[in-house]
Amino acid sequence: MKSKLTLSLIVLAALVLSLAPAATVGTQHAEAQSLCDWAQFVTDVTVPDNTVFQPGATFTKTWRLKNIGTCTWTTSYSLVFDSGTQMGGPASVNLPNSVAPGQTVDVSVNLTAPGTQGNYIGYWKFKNASGVIFGIGSSADNSWWVEINVSQPYGVIYDFTSNLCSANVRNATQRLPCPGADGDPLGFAYALSNPIMENGVPGLAPGILMSPQQVYNGQVFAIFPPMTFLKGDLFQAQLSCQDGAFDCYDRYVLQYKTRSGATYTLWTWDEKYDGFSYNASVKLNSLAGQTVSLILGVRALGSPIGDRALWVNPVVVRPGISVSTPTPTPTVGPGTPTVTPTATPASCTDRAKFISDVTIPDGTVFAPNTPFVKTWEIKNVGTCTWTTSYALIFNSGNQMGGPSPANFPSSVAPGQTVDLSINLTSPNTGGTYVGYWRLQNASGVPFGIGVDALHSFWVEINVSGATATPPPPVTPTPGGPTPTPPAGAVYDFSSNVCSAAWYSGAGALPCPGTDGDPKGFVLQVNNPTLESGAASSGLGLVTFPQNIYNGYIQGIYPPYTVKAGDRFRSIVNCSYGQPSCYVVFRLDYQSGSGPITTFWAFAEKYDGLYYQADLDLSSLVGQNVKFILTVLSVGSPTGDRALWVNPMIYNSSASSAPVIAPSSTPTIIPPTPAPVTPTSTTPTPTPT
DSSP: OOOOOOHHHHHHHHHHHHTSSOHHHHHHHHHHHHHTOOEEEEEESSSOTTEEEOTTOEEEEEEEEEEOSSSOBOTTOEEEEEEEOOTTOOSEEEOSSOBOTTOEEEEEEEEEOOSSOEEEEEEEEEEOTTSOEEOBTTTTOBOEEEEEEEOSOEEEEEETTTTGGGSEEEOSSSBOOSSOOTTOTTOEEEEESSOBBTTSOBOSSOEEEEEOOSSTTOEEEEEOOOEEBOTTOEEEEEEEEBTTOTTOEEEEEEEEEOTTSOEEEEEEEEEESSSOOEEEEEEOGGGBTOEEEEEEEEEESSOOTTOOEEEEEEEEEEETOOSOOOOOOOOOOTTOOOOOOOOOOSSOOOOEEEEEESSSOTTEEEOTTOEEEEEEEEEEOSSSOBOTTOEEEEEEEOOTTOOSSEEOSSOBOTTOEEEEEEEEEOOSSSEEEEEEEEEEOTTSOEEOBTTTTOBOEEEEEEEOSSOOOOOOOSSOOTTSOOOOOOTTEEEETTTTGGGSEEEETTEEEOSSOOTTOTTOEEEEEESOBOTTSOBOOSEEEEEEOOSSTTOEEEEEEEEEEOOTTEEEEEEEEEOTTOTTOEEEEEEEEEETTSOOEEEEEEEEEOSSOOEEEEEEOGGGTTOEEEEEEEEEESSOOTTOOEEEEEEEEEETTTOOOOOOOOSOOOOEEOOOSOOOOOOTTSOOOOOO
16 A cells, blocks of 8 residues: 545545644644654555455554654554544554664554455554654655455356466467467466565465567457356456566556457556555456456556566456356357367376265274274375275374285276275374375375375374373474374364475475475474463474565465354464564465465564464354465565464364463564565555
8 A cells, every 4th residue: 555645534634623723733743744753654564455354354454664754753652543444453552662763663453354345444643652643645644554355255256377278368460379488579478376476475376477579568468268247246366567577567458358359448457566566356247147258468568578467366256156166168159269179188197185084083092902994085186097006005103003005995086085994903002193194006106185195194093001102293294193282172283284285485395394495394393482482382383484585485274164163373473582583474264266365464573572363263154264374574584483383273162272371462563674665556545
């Protein structure tokens, strides 16, 4: 966001001035601000404008502002709500430390999305020690804001990235190959699995990179197959020049083509490389009931040199849809683009999905040396048929006397499920035991579950008898022993760390990672030391982003059905002894194949404090979602060892999950990263 002066604020300012004791008071106030108290907006650290939340969702909004006045902002200064929608935020929050002229500060406030659908904006300013309000802009009297959209759940009905090569990709005169070749002077378009935007922040979904034909005002566009729209449908995407494309200056165009061949423009956006991205959300109500082809286009505004335009997660979403619908079948008619058939893959892929424990749920108690049969229900989600030459194989942990390999009892076609059983015997010493298993194809190549088809499934039992200390849960390998979850947890993210798929901007990451890996890494730690120096009990996750400016790391966990009373809890802080640490923690989620949505975010800098997050998940009750733990570096990644302590889902109606009382609740994080000066290309939101 950037500063703006709306009609409502002008009226409000006029009312304030009309109530001033004397005209000279207003004049002196403005002069004092211009010389003493004056702020400059730098960037939105969390929750970009138009972020979509479900009703009642909680989140933390963080702005970065710079002191461009001559007075030091002391701890007697405060962030204050000015106008608009307060979203449950406090009226005033004091700064925790002084900010000298020329320094920047990240100010945060905990908010709650309103319970009714709509667009909401809350405006905020500063107040000095004498109670004088000031802000940003040329007169130091403008507000900065938080703008969100509250909406019922939307589902993706069309994903442009995955369907890019079903489109007719063209420049002004001819059809182009798809995917295109990077650097083709005729223009090109291709899908990116990990797009990096111009602010250095990775998009949390795949996207399309487009570069126009290398001529003055060159263009490139993709005409997608026809589909039928309903009232309430939205086109959504995050728009940005690609990271490092400093000369990028393009016009994004969303058009549609009728069956008669006529083309109409729905929306345009001009984007210049300025360190900001834009969240597009275009209503398609004007197309309700029509069958048309949508067109995504990029046009150079003058010279095409350096024009590398990103559409991050371009989709059409529909309210009330919880899963994506099949890709629309192109309807033949006038103006329908010719679709080149996709080549048949040269070979098939082996991939499995864990469905359920048929027998022996995790934590089942046995006496020593007791035989039992463990059965898993596994689904074939690859493209190869599993024959009787495929086998179940032991991977790591405790084999419990089981055979390896054990051949499949029958063939399993893609889409089918199979019950795989193994005869085991409990160990003869009391304790907790976990055995990890995978599958092996007819060529002897192992494979498993998860996004990368490399993770194991397991059997976990407790053996009664002499008390045994469970094995320490330190950096397990995929398929290694899973520690016992904390009491009260219905889902423990730490002990299930390697059931998640971990990524950074460098791609898929191993789990556990290797400490110091520049691609980013996740490590499980036992009884971690908090940033304050206090010892904690239980398990933690050290998450280190990719070692680049504004790097990130995220772990996408298996689907979980949220129940009434469920809450997410974790202490979040920097690891002890990491004074350069400055990160943003985020809890994201994905419903089906829909867009990734941020549920909560919190900015944390090494300051000797830690924060107890305790989030109500009631807005997700009944939904089967993938929870995502995300950490982003704020600027330099040096020392960014972000620590999640006992991250879990617990049920408030019956939980006894342990709580470590926070040493404080930091809401305003002192800064040091270099400021980025906003330019006029950042959109100005319009309150509704």
